[in-house]
Amino acid sequence: MIGFVNDAQAFLPVLLRGLLVTLELTVCALTLSLALGVVWVVMGRARFAPWRWVSRTVITVVRGIPIIVQLFFIYFVLPDWGLDLPPFLAGVIGLGLAYSVYQAENIRGGIGAVDKGLIEAGEALGMNRMTLWRRVVLPLGLRHALPSIGNTMVMLLKDTSIASTITIAELTREGQLLAISTFKNGSVYALIALLYLAASLPLSGLVRTLERKGRLA
């Protein structure tokens, strides 16, 4: 136990630096995943059939490929085609894209829960499709989707550890490097686990709060 406390004192500064990168990665990838998720949903409901086809194809393809393979593709293969992305950006794009298909599912569910009467009210007020989506369908749909978006966010936080494989110095990678150089696997991975847990607990609390608020809306 004393050994663990000493190890913690020695390792925590490095691991906390990694945790910060993990959180940055989570926030950036989350933002991208939500924006893309909205795009897939809106395209999936477009009148122009090719948009719907693109949306369906992207969702099918992205959902069917492991996140780690998508990251490798973006980080190791795209440079061959002349697109050389820095690791952090590659991680954000890879995780954001991979998670956008789950967010699309969340958002679609939320939109399905929007009261039809409110959509009719918007139509009766003269809103065109675009205004209706911007002012009624999306704001209310996202509100209904908040609890499931929150759950997805907790999963995303944990899955950022996959970005360790493309040299991003986030929590898991910093830990791996420490473990390799010190051979203190037990202490290092216990600390990593505790830090992920500590980061996800407030998020889980946030999800519960959102669920309560969602019922009020």
Next chain:
Amino acid sequence: MITLRGVTKRFGDRTVLKGVDLDVAKGEVLCLIGGSGSGKSTMLRCINGLERHDEGEITVGGVRVDAAGLPAIRRRVAMVFQRFNLFPHRTVLDNVIEAPVHVHHEPPDQARARAIDLLARVDMADHAHSLPSALSGGQQQRVGIARALALRPEAILFDEPTSALDPERVGEVLRVMRELAEEGMTMLIVTHEIGFAREVADRVAFVDQGVIAEQGAARDVLTAPQAARTAQFLARVLHKDG
């Protein structure tokens, strides 16, 4: 002002409207009465294009209700819903200025000033910054009427505006509607409030099985119905009320 000629509407293989002819003159208050499923709400919803009619022609102020005409129609005709349908994520004031600002691009300050006046008219100015969920049904419906008026409509369609209200809240909504009628607003009202229809409506149309079975001056239709179906319906409704 509003004209329906031979309007039919089918849902699947069920024909809800079977060749409806109807005229509403400018400034007229017309109440549509009839049993549930008779097609009266569908008739209303066809007029502002919430439902698309299958045959016949509907015009509002000379403009045909079709894909091309709808934007113009929805400027002229407002609707008040049975379930109020206020936007739950916006305050009372924001509900009222929603269409002026975000559909018709009226300057927000001007729209807000107008909205406060409209809310005062329906006696809801004190609640301008409340969310709809904090209001009673009667209060929400009065906001619904203010939101409709904010369009500066030439006519308002009321789809059973008091059916979802607690009995003690019905009066406050009918009072606002009566004032509108006195000011000369063209109103087409689907309602079960026979007393209100008798008192306020210029004309009453009795809808039964997708056709207008009888129409005429409110007093005539409601006190001395010519069609047997109208008499039966009135006996049923009035008996329930009494």
